[in-house]
Amino acid sequence: xxxxxxxxxxxxxxxxxxxxxxxxxxxxxxxxxxxxxxxxxxxxxxxxxxxxxxxxxxxxxxxxxxxxxxxxxxxxxxxxxxxxxxxxxxxxxxxxxxxxxxxxxxxxxxxxxxxxxxxxxxxxxxxxxxxxxxxxxxxxxxxxxxxxxxxxxxxxxxxxxxxxxxxxxxxxxxxxxxxxxxxxxxxxxxxxxxxxxxxxxxxxxxxxxxxxxxxxxxxxxxxxxxxxxxxxxxxxxxxxxxxxxxxxxxx
Ligand SMILES: *C/C=C(C)/C=C/C=C(C)/C=C/C1=C(C)CCCC1(C)C
Numbered sequence: 001x002x003x004x005x006x007x008x009x010x011x012x013x014x015x016x017x018x019x020x021x022x023x024x025x026x027x028x029x030x031x032x033x034x035x036x037x038x039x040x041x042x043x044x045x046x047x048x049x050x051x052x053x054x055x056x057x058x059x060x061x062x063x064x065x066x067x068x069x070x071x072x073x074x075x076x077x078x079x080x081x082x083x084x085x086x087x088x089x090x091x092x093x094x095x096x097x098x099x100x101x102x103x104x105x106x107x108x109x110x111x112x113x114x115x116x117x118x119x120x121x122x123x124x125x126x127x128x129x130x131x132x133x134x135x136x137x138x139x140x141x142x143x144x145x146x147x148x149x150x151x152x153x154x155x156x157x158x159x160x161x162x163x164x165x166x167x168x169x170x171x172x173x174x175x176x177x178x179x180x181x182x183x184x185x186x187x188x189x190x191x192x193x194x195x196x197x198x199x200x201x202x203x204x205x206x207x208x209x210x211x212x213x214x215x216x217x218x219x220x221x222x223x224x225x226x227x228x229x230x231x232x233x234x235x236x237x238x239x240x241x242x243x244x245x246x247x248x249x250x251x
Contacts, residue, residue, distance in 0.1 A: 015069065015213055015217050018224075019066035021224075022062050023059055023062035026058045026062055026224075030052045030059055033048050033235060040241075041245055044238035050090055050097065051094070054087045057090075075215050077124070077128050084120050089112075095156075095157065095162050098166070098177060099161075099162055099169065101171075108162070108165075111156070112153060117149075118152075120146070126143055127196065139201045153185060157181065158182050163178070166178035173240055174237070181230060188222060194218050195222065199212050
């Protein structure tokens, strides 16, 4: 028997609303970054393609997560982490491409990817294997392990290799862009652990009574800020550098 059901967004469900808005925003951003590639110099085309891939991969996952959430009312944890396991390493690729001209090696890229996977694997265990009813010790142990990977990425972007390479690039625009992206990692990415702590047994759940619905609310807001924001920052650098080259060439 074939059952056709149309999943509607309930009026009183802001989380369902953010799933739908998130989906459309990611899709629109992907099309934008993809088509704008033709306006930037060759050197920047790959960076823009990566921006487009990040939002496109997210859009496809949002399409499924939205339905999953509407049908079950539960957190689409597996889809969420599959999305992140693909998109966070691509954000590391953005850092690598920005600092490549200043001598970034692929070993830097691999270290960042390894730290992201570390962060996400422990986050996934923390969420997906949280015992029925929630366990504080489970959420804290895996949350802390995951945070170590996050701190490594933060360190690399602010003080470590990425920051040093940006400095060596002697390019003020690249320095500024790397600094803005580092702010995204510090502020924008910190929204995720807030969402994590709303799951049953998490500190914001036991402390303030925030329930698991808030997990998706925080994740959806953070994804829109970070994925589209990262892409736009890289885009504005690419356009700026392309124009600077053009006026230098015609002078
Ligand atoms: C596009 C998706 C992005 C940028 C996802 C980023 C995710 C994080 C920074 C997640 C971090 C977490 C912790 C630092 C501890 C608790 C578990 C996580 C995975 C939510």
